[in-house]
Amino acid sequence: DTGVSQDPRHKITKRGQNVTFRCDPISEHNRLYWYRQTLGQGPEFLTYFQNEAQLEKSRLLSDRFSAERPKGSFSTLEIQRTEQGDSAMYLCASSLDRSLNRETQYFGPGTRLLVL
Amino acid sequence: LAKTTQPISMDSYEGQEVNITCSHNNIATNDYITWYQQFPSQGPRFIIQGYKTKVTNEVASLFIPADRKSSTLSLPRVSLSDTAVYYCLVGPGGGADGLTFGKGTHLIIQP
Numbered sequence: 705d706t707g708v709s710q711d712p713r714h715k716i717t718k719r720g721q722n723v724t725f726r727c728d729p730i731s732e733h734n735r736l737y738w739y740r741q742t743l744g745q746g747p748e749f750l751t752y753f754q755n756e757a758q759l760e761k762s763r764l765l766s767d768r769f770s771a772e773r774p775k776g777s778f779s780t781l782e783i784q785r786t787e788q789g790d791s792a793m794y795l796c797a798s799s800l801d802r803s804l805n806r807e808t809q810y811f812g813p814g815t816r817l818l819v820l
Numbered sequence: 821l822a823k824t825t826q827p828i829s830m831d832s833y834e835g836q837e838v839n840i841t842c843s844h845n846n847i848a849t850n851d852y853i854t855w856y857q858q859f860p861s862q863g864p865r866f867i868i869q870g871y872k873t874k875v876t877n878e879v880a881s882l883f884i885p886a887d888r889k890s891s892t893l894s895l896p897r898v899s900l901s902d903t904a905v906y907y908c909l910v911g912p913g914g915g916a917d918g919l920t921f922g923k924g925t926h927l928i929i930q931p
Contacts, residue, residue: 708863737918746907747864749918762918795863809919811863
């Protein structure tokens, strides 16, 4: 399967714990995005990488959230001191820079986080 | 970014053609119109993208009038498996940025 993969698919944690999610993009894609989606809402943009550089962060990305893409391939999203409000689906997407038409982002299956 | 407005939900039946219209009155000159589909517990999936007139692929057609203030996603001969949430997005071509999703249209196909 050459699509975007995310691990784990589900995570249950207690409030105050740290969690880390991993995203493996489509291999030749140089751009990687993280989104968060709560029930009944569309995905909300969190942050974006071009290769290993984090180029944009949403105001939704509080200081408890950190994302890395150390070698320009896979990425991790860490949430420290989780809160119940962090419960959501965390989606990763990747794309290839075409610099012409609006790029197509390819989404992974998501990691569903439940904070108790 | 141009704001989009689309129906919250729609119902149809298997075999019918479904048209979902999206309003984007403030679309900018360099904005493209893109539609994504999302099934429960899955990430969104790109369906179609257009700038003006009509675009067709193996899944859907996208109709964009000359003023580009709206667009219509057309799904021919829907099946039960087309039950999903459909998102209309408007944004500039070139470069990269996070996509702005609204609440989408929940399409329910009945037998």
